[in-house]
Amino acid sequence: MKMMKTKIQILVFLLGVLSTSVSCVKDDDFDTPDFSQSPPEIEGTVISLSALEGALTQSDNMQSPFTFEDTNTYAEAYVISSDESGNFFRELIVQDQTENPSFGIAIQINASPLFTKFEVGRKIYIQLDGLSVGRRPGNAPMLGIKDGSDVGLIPEAFLDEVLIRDTLVAEIIPQQLQLSDLSFSVVNTFSELTDVQFSSQYFSSDRALTYASEPFDEFNGERIIESCKSPFELIFSTSLFADFKGLSLPPGTGSMKGILTRDFTGEFFTFNINTPEDVLMNGERCDPQIFSCGLETIPPANVLISQDFENQNTNSPINIDGWTNYIEAGTQPWEAFESNSANSSLGISARVGSSNSGDESSISWLITPKISIESNFKITVEFKTSNSFPDASILEVLYSSNWNGTEEDVTNADWGDVTDASVVSDDQFFGDWISSGLIDMSCFDRDGYIAFKYTGSGDENQDGTYELDDIFINVE
Helix, strand or coil, rough: HHHHHHHHHHHHEEEEEHHHHHHHHCCHHHHCCCCCCCCCCCCCEEEEEHHHHHHHHHHHHHCCCECCCCCCCEEEEEEECCCCCCCCCEEEEEEECCCCCEEEEEEEEECCCCCCCCCCCCEEEEEEECEEEEECCCCCEEEEEEECCEEECEEEEHHHHEEEEEEEECCCCCEEHHHCCCCHHHHEEEEEEEEEEEEHHHHHCCCCCCCCCCCCCECCEEEEEEECCCCCEEEEECCCCCCCCCCEEECCCCEEEEEECCCCCCCEEEEEECCHEEEEEEEECCCEEECCCCCCCCCCCEEEEEECCCCCEEEEEEECCCCEEEECCCCCCCEECCCCCCCCCEEEEEEEEEECCCCCEEEEECCCCCCCCCCCEEEEEEEEEEEEEEEECCCEEEEEEECCCCCHCCCCCCHHHHHHHCCCCCCCCCCCCCCCCHHHHHHHHCCCCEEEECCCCCCCCEEEEEEEEEEEEEEE
């Protein structure tokens, strides 16, 4: 008992000493633990991500990936993709700046998920030695491990060595773009497409299609988005593994933030989003008016307008009484041309194109004289078109009943699509002339004008040429 009593006294004494010691220390004598991280110390040369364009040029020259060796070089970049929703997989897309980027690239990584370490806005340093830069089909740049003549996935075991996280998570400011602004220069960069909507074909009176949960969806759900400001369209792509694939497409107009890429085979541009929260479409739809009465088999007997351009001076702008040759943007008018080559004209034809023009934007109109709809029982129009590799350029056939006939009001008028007219497409042989079909105009509501509107892509490598001839409008 005496020994137990002694132990208790010692314990009480020690507790008293500890209590006294604590009570004598001021609160601010303790240092607050520092849990913040320090930026990484990079022991090597740091370059801008955009410097990889030079390596891409070498890759193109060698026709195989370019591999970095013994350079002790790191590329600085910012993450712009997220696989949190499942719309990206084993891929991290980065760009060189947080705002107004000049270059972006897709890093191939055999790891998932990536967003837990590399969220959108995370600044990173890429250890380039051992990595290879090349292009996927369609010329979009990519970075990874050389795999024969391709760029393969970086093994997960090397991830922390290759991608070094900075402490900075910055705000990524998207470039605001119209569909007409899209080109290879903005591939793999974060953009906001403005004044766009999903095509009306995805909406009916009882339902809207989903992002990627329809029976016909394979590999990815592909939906057409269209501009309210131009005739351009773009493929919106959603992975079948995305957790938002079953959501209905928003029916209005607005904007969407995401990344311009190329499809798997490299044939066309696609747009991919990180999350459906980046799709904001609450405005009223901007669907154009449609003029469609169908096709006829025999034209009415009386000719109202007949134009074969044979009286025009070749290599000069089309100049015909009653016709309007108007340049909305750029420098290229509709011109008369004649050729006996593989892409022969039909005598003298009308031609328009912006290839090698240097114009950032090219929009040219050729408009008929006023057409009498109301005073005729039957009326048809037919014409022929050909191309010289139009690529991403577009030729539209439009009709307006409220244009006043002046050049300054061409863009103020309401122009609707003449949807029954067939126009030559890029995949048709450039030497052929394609008939529009005999288009019935009898159901058009009022007198008006037919316009042939050319829109260039804004990319000199994608701007092409269209030819037009043998325009006949018959009435009865």
